[in-house]
Amino acid sequence: MIGYSIILSAVQFMGWGLIEMSAGFLAIGIAVIFLSGWSGDKAMDIFTNGLKSMIIPALIVGVARAISVVMVESQIMDSILYYFSNTLANQSQSMAVSGMLVFQSFLNFFIPSASGQALVSMPLMTPLSDLLGFSRQTAVLAYIFGDGFSNMIIPTNGILMAMLGIGKIPFEKWFRFVFPLFIILMLIAFITLILSVKIGYE
Secondary structure (H helix, E strand, C coil): CHHHHHHHHHHHHCCCCHHHHHHHHHHHHHHHHHHHCCCHHHHHHHHHHHHHCCHHHHHHHHHHHHHHHHHHHCCHHHHHHHHHHHHHHCCCHHHHHHHHHHHHHHHHHHCCCHHHHHHHHHHHHHHHHHHHCCCHHHHHHHHHHHHHHHCCCCCCCHHHHHHHHHCCCCHHHHHHHHHHHHHHHHHHHHHHHHHHHHHCCC
8 A cells, every 4th residue: 555655646746657657566566575475486476377367458458559550650640630620621610519529539549548649639620620710628628528438439448458358348248338328428528519619618
């Protein structure tokens, strides 16, 4: 408990990232071995047994990440962004903001990282909102809804696939379970965005 508290505090106040956190968790594991009095052989047996349950989730995360890397590095995403933004520019405000939501949800399949998706799409979406006459905050709201809700169903979301792998839940079964909720949330998001345009949300 103390070790986890130290790591959480370091993340908040010292700017620790994944590398530093990994080292912290490794230190906790070594401390547990010494405190438990396990022999080296027993500690390694326990460690490898734990790794066995994570092999499939780790492979799934790697494949999911590879899809997004190929799309970005091959500049396929640049073409998608260009043509989609041109299409939205010719629509009414309500249609355009709804299209932004659809686009952000679609983009999340290829770039499941929230920060990465914002870096790629928002430099185009915010000027587009200026051009169409609604606030940039509404464009950001479309990004938040699109990124957030679609995380429940996209198979390239490494965290989702890892959790399903650990729980031994097939993605198809999860998809059938959560898809109705996703549709309801998306309908609420569409209504919210259109109302935001109508009332001049800022």
